[in-house]
Amino acid sequence: MRLYCQPKIDMKTGRISGAEALVRWAHPRLGVITPVHFIKLAEQSGIITRVTNWMLNATMGYLRGWQESGHTGKLALNLSAHDIRSPAMAQRIEDQLDAWGVRPELIQFELTESALIEDPDAALAALSRIKACGADVFIDDYGTGYSSLSYLQRFPIDGIKIDQSFISPMLDDPDSAVIVRSTIELGHALGSQVVAEGVENVRVWQQLTEHGCDQAQGYLISMPMPIEELARWQSRGERVVEPGIAAADAHSRCFDPPHLA
Incomplete structure (x- = not known):
């Protein structure tokens, strides 16, 4: 396993706000394999x-x-x-934070809506413990699963x-634009951060x-x-980084958008 990451940018300041930890499988014959395949x-x-345990340990390190x-x-x-x-x-997370001496406010945990719906009671118990130790919790891929206002209200969600x-x-799609704008407004109304993937x-x-989104992540950034x-x-x-270029060229073909310059 190899630990990768993708930066997130604060859209108000244009500065890095953190990153998402990603895993890659370094296969001896097939090369580096992305998570979608395994x-x-x-x-x-x-x-x-x-x-997950490997990722948690590597991330803490x-x-x-x-x-x-x-x-x-973060x-x-x-x-x-x-x-x-x-x-x-949840106990493993607490133990790792203690063992590595890492401040919990430096780590976030992301989970999909489907993870919440499969066993809401277990999810609530786990997330409550994670939140109690001081870490943030974000819903990933919002809008593709079982989107429900009750989840945002019931679970201890930071973003x-x-x-x-x-x-x-x-x-180009007015419906997508409306969904994005409305989701940003909803998130802010509930006191949550909003990240665009x-x-x-x-x-x-x-x-x-223009819509007031808080953070951005994607190939435009890196x-x-x-x-x-x-x-x-x-x-x-x-x-x-210019979108659509090979990862090997990522650092040699950069440009500064007006907002970030």
């Missing part, structure tokens, strides 16, 4: 907990260095429905991430800015990168 298999075979360097951004870690149903997961299936077409061009960025490269990427002025 996470569902890991869930079906029951080894997803081992993957990185955050310890981040904390010692004085960085104040690193987000995905939890599966299986993780949320496990009574041991929502609007799925890229609404972000990408919002310039899949931001790939400047026009989308500008429209999200392709996913090995987490060791994040500090170097940030030191290069937190520039954004």
Whole structure:
């Protein structure tokens, strides 16, 4: 396993606000494999907990260095429905925070709406413990699952991430634009942060800015990168990357949108 990440940008300041931790499988024959090709298999075979435990440990190790360097951004870690149903997961998170000496406000946990609906009582218990230790909780891929205002009201949620299936077409699809704008307004009305996923061009960025979106994540900002490269990427002025280019060229073909310049 290899720890990757994708930066998130504060849309008001144009500065990095954190990153999402991502996993890659470094296969000896097939090369680097993305989660879309193995996470569902890991869930079906029951080894997803081992993957999550590896991610949690690796993330904590990185955050310890981040904390010692004085960085104040947050690193987000995905939890599966299986993780949320496990009574041991919340305790494992608390133990890891204690063992690594990491401040809980540096870590976020993201989970999908489907993870909440499969076992709402177990999810509520787990999220309440996670929140009690001081970490943030975000709903990932909001709008693609079982979107319900009752979830936002019932569960201790700090923010929502609007799925890229609404972000990408919002310039040409009036319905998507309305959903995005309404979701941002709803999130703010409930006191939640709103993150836009899949931001790939400047026009989308500008429209999200007009709607008051809080954070953005996507190829416009950066392709996913090995987490060791994040500090170097940030030191290069937190520039954004042209969408649609190869990851190998990501740092050599950058440009500064007017908003971020």
